[in-house]
Amino acid sequence: MTPYIGKSVNRVDGGAKVTGKAKYAAEYFAPDLLYGWVISSGIAKGKITRFHTEKALNLPGVVQVFTHENRPGIACFDLSYKDQDAPPGSPFRPLRDEKIHFSGQPIALVVAETLELARYASSLIRVDYEEEDHETVLEHNLHRAREPKSGVASLLKSPPPKPRGDFDKAFEVAPFQTTGLHLHSVEHHNPMEMFASTVVYEKNGKLTIYDKTQGAPNSQLYVSQVFNLPFKDVRVISPYVGGAFGSGLRPQYQLFLAVLAARELKRSVRVSLTRQQMFTFGHRPATVQQVSLGATADGTIDAIRHDAIAETSRFEDYFEIVVNWAGMLYPAPNVKFTYKLVPLDTFTPLDMRAPGGATGVPALEMEVDELAHQLGIDPLELRLKNYTERDMNQDLPYSSKELRECFRQGAERFGWANRNPAPRSMRNGHTLIGWGMATGIWEATQGPSRAEAVLTVNGKLRVTSATADIGTGTYTIMTQIAADTLGMPIEDVLFRLGDSDMPLAPIEGGSWTAATVGTAVKVACEALGKKLFKMAQKMVNSPFANARFDDVVFVDAHIRLKNNPYEAVSLLEIVGQNGGRAVSETSTSLPNMLEQRKYARAVHSAVFVEVEVDEDFGTVRVTRAVTAVAGGRILNPKTARSQLIGGMVWGISKALEEESVMDHQFGRFMNHNLAEYHIAVNADIPDMDVIFVEENDPIVNPLGVKGLGEIGIVGMPAAVANAVFHATGKRVRSLPITLDKLL
Numbered sequence: 001m002t003p004y005i006g007k008s009v010n011r012v013d014g015g016a017k018v019t020g021k022a023k024y025a026a027e028y029f030a031p032d033l034l035y036g037w038v039i040s041s042g043i044a045k046g047k048i049t050r051f052h053t054e055k056a057l058n059l060p061g062v063v064q065v066f067t068h069e070n071r072p073g074i075a076c077f078d079l080s081y082k083d084q085d086a087p088p089g090s091p092f093r094p095l096r097d098e099k100i101h102f103s104g105q106p107i108a109l110v111v112a113e114t115l116e117l118a119r120y121a122s123s124l125i126r127v128d129y130e131e132e133d134h135e136t137v138l139e140h141n142l143h144r145a146r147e148p149k150s151g152v153a154s155l156l157k158s159p160p161p162k163p164r165g166d167f168d169k170a171f172e173v174a175p176f177q178t179t180g181l182h183l184h185s186v187e188h189h190n191p192m193e194m195f196a197s198t199v200v201y202e203k204n205g206k207l208t209i210y211d212k213t214q215g216a217p218n219s220q221l222y223v224s225q226v227f228n229l230p231f232k233d234v235r236v237i238s239p240y241v242g243g244a245f246g247s248g249l250r251p252q253y254q255l256f257l258a259v260l261a262a263r264e265l266k267r268s269v270r271v272s273l274t275r276q277q278m279f280t281f282g283h284r285p286a287t288v289q290q291v292s293l294g295a296t297a298d299g300t301i302d303a304i305r306h307d308a309i310a311e312t313s314r315f316e317d318y319f320e321i322v323v324n325w326a327g328m329l330y331p332a333p334n335v336k337f338t339y340k341l342v343p344l345d346t347f348t349p350l351d352m353r354a355p356g357g358a359t360g361v362p363a364l365e366m367e368v369d370e371l372a373h374q375l376g377i378d379p380l381e382l383r384l385k386n387y388t389e390r391d392m393n394q395d396l397p398y399s400s401k402e403l404r405e406c407f408r409q410g411a412e413r414f415g416w417a418n419r420n421p422a423p424r425s426m427r428n429g430h431t432l433i434g435w436g437m438a439t440g441i442w443e444a445t446q447g448p449s450r451a452e453a454v455l456t457v458n459g460k461l462r463v464t465s466a467t468a469d470i471g472t473g474t475y476t477i478m479t480q481i482a483a484d485t486l487g488m489p490i491e492d493v494l495f496r497l498g499d500s501d502m503p504l505a506p507i508e509g510g511s512w513t514a515a516t517v518g519t520a521v522k523v524a525c526e527a528l529g530k531k532l533f534k535m536a537q538k539m540v541n542s543p544f545a546n547a548r549f550d551d552v553v554f555v556d557a558h559i560r561l562k563n564n565p566y567e568a569v570s571l572l573e574i575v576g577q578n579g580g581r582a583v584s585e586t587s588t589s590l591p592n593m594l595e596q597r598k599y600a601r602a603v604h605s606a607v608f609v610e611v612e613v614d615e616d617f618g619t620v621r622v623t624r625a626v627t628a629v630a631g632g633r634i635l636n637p638k639t640a641r642s643q644l645i646g647g648m649v650w651g652i653s654k655a656l657e658e659e660s661v662m663d664h665q666f667g668r669f670m671n672h673n674l675a676e677y678h679i680a681v682n683a684d685i686p687d688m689d690v691i692f693v694e695e696n697d698p699i700v701n702p703l704g705v706k707g708l709g710e711i712g713i714v715g716m717p718a719a720v721a722n723a724v725f726h727a728t729g730k731r732v733r734s735l736p737i738t739l740d741k742l743l
């Protein structure tokens with residue numbers, strides 16, 4: 001019935017990626033292209049008193065140095081700078097004035113005929129500053145923690161739920177209690193591709209912009225608003241993205257600078273950031289969390305409290321869901337959740353793969369493990385004992401939840417039953433062996449989206465939507481959905497994305513793209529199918545003259561009568577009757593809110609990890625990992641598995657390695673390169689197993705998919721940390737767990 005959905009179809013963009021045919025934002029050329037080099041602030045707070053640009057400007061080939069002193073007039077209201085992922089507050093405006101808000105702030109753009117010249121010229125520019133004291137240490141500023149400003153930025157960001165029951169009383173009388181203070185460091189996204197924009201200045205003054213972004217329409221909106229240009233004069237194109245992980249959910253400052261220069265100079269301009277400059281904007285915020293659990297002797301969790309304090313910038317209130325997860329995972333009747341922010345002199349944090357989930361769930365799941373240890377109950381048993389079919393925050397049943405089955409299949413694959421519960425009980429010489437597990441959860445959401453489906457005169461199906469593919473497999477699964485909906489061979493289907501001229505789709509994030517854009521593609525193809533059917537009915541001697549739409553199927557590029565498949569018309573024949581023109585339909589798909597609001601919707605996972613810890617050196621190696629995930633219908637097991645594995649790799653990396661270290665004397669990240677910012681490499685990653693426990697869920701969306709981009713990371717850090725505890729008997733609650741913390 002469905003020849004492609006559910007199959008491990010190879011990536012349709014794979015060939016372009018491996019042959020270099022896929023072009024990225026900084027690889028597009030234009031006649032007379034100019035190159036911009038960004039100068040970053042050397043101080044964290046204060047103001048610029050003077051630029052010394054003469055030497056640079058005297059170099060032949062240097063065209064201009066843009067600073068706040070000579071920038072043209074642009075939008076002056078905050079609102080114009082708000083992109084689709086902007087949190088409450090006043091967005092950062094590059095080159096606004098002399099004030100410095102964070103270290104690395106872009107303060108000038110040197111524009112020259114070559115990249116090398118722009119870079120060299122920038123080295124000749126001196127800047128005088130008047131420095132002010134800056135505050136960048138979260139832990140020193142906890143007394144300033146306050147509620148986030150209201151104003152919801154996106155689908156996934158609801159404030160902590162109200163307390164239920166009486167946490168204080170229930171916790172006080174609980175015979176078993178745990179309380180842990182959890183510290184997480186700042187992390188940076190570190191995609192392979194640096195942020196870049198190539199702005200092509202067209203003859204008529206219109207702009208064609210190749211931008212690195214998770215949403216071409218988002219960059220178009222930003223440029224139009226900030227530079228007061230009509231939408232139709234700004235086209236943003238972004239067919240391929242070399243990794244983003246959330247960093248592309250907001251337009252970055254190179255886009256602003258490149259557009260500014262192109263408009264002023266009336267020439268095409270490219271600006272690409274350096275790896276160091278990739279550490280000068282959004283990041284996963286540092287957090288301080290406290291989790292308290294109270295339980296009865298039989299392992300019933302009665303009381304849960306989760307408090308989090310996160311950093312934000314002085315100008316925007318970035319917030320994410322850190323503390324709400326306990327109310328979705330456990331049925332405890334007495335709960336209290338708080339989430340506060342401390343504004344610091346840094347750039348605004350930004351969504352990073354499973355924003356908030358990869359922070360809050362690890363803290364919660366490490367404390368659940370500690371509670372199991374104190375109770376003398378197996379950690380898996382404790383979770384089964386405190387299983388919930390309802391999201392207690394919303395007091396709604398889950399539309400589907402096969403987490404129990406994830407626990408069962410994951411445990412079986414891992415061999416969890418053979419675990420000796422005592423810490424330090426499993427060893428091999430000087431190597432301590434630890435087994436840990438944890439639960440993961442992420443919301444399954446669907447937003448509105450548009451898509452266009454076209455049957456060309458050659459009988460090929462062309463489908464477009466202005467979404468993005470950040471390496472997740474969007475191209476491939478959309479092609480599968482389109483092919484199946486109209487019964488076309490996949491070779492005859494082309495799905496295109498990443499162009500603001502295409503039908504509008506939301507930014508690609510939150511694991512919502514398969515559900516959101518997938519539904520739009522399905523709906524557009526169905527609408528096209530209906531149109532083709534009507535055309536077929538009008539053909540001479542049509543076999544469908546007396547048929548209804550429900551009486552036919554689309555298979556083998558034909559419309560066929562269900563009860564007599566030999567009565568058929570090929571799609572090519574139908575389009576052939578259209579006077580040499582293609583047949584197209586554009587549709588908007590909206591979530592079925594009336595149905596969806598009766599349910600909580602989430603994807604769940606159970607994670608099992610084995611670590612080896614060197615007893616003398618404290619080095620940790622993950623040697624095995626299994627994730628069993630309940631993520632609705634799996635459109636493509638191959639791309640789905642890759643998403644899960646990518647998340648698991650990052651989970652290991654987060655647990656053991658990733659940390660942006662700031663030199664607080666300068667308020668500047670020190671390890672702003674891939675030599676000193678440690679991420680997991682091949683040698684750190686063992687064989688990993690992914691099990692999909694399929695769910696049949698017609699509520700989440702017509703495709704029944706839940707989204708898999710983020711769930712892979714959520715449960716992993718706690719599973720690793722819990723395995724380290726089991727190996728060593730040490731409960732390290734500050735991530736990453738580096739060897740110094742184990743010695």
Ligand code: MOS
Pocket residue numbers: 214244245246247249351352353354355508509510511
């Ligand atoms: Mo994701 S952090 O929503 O790209």
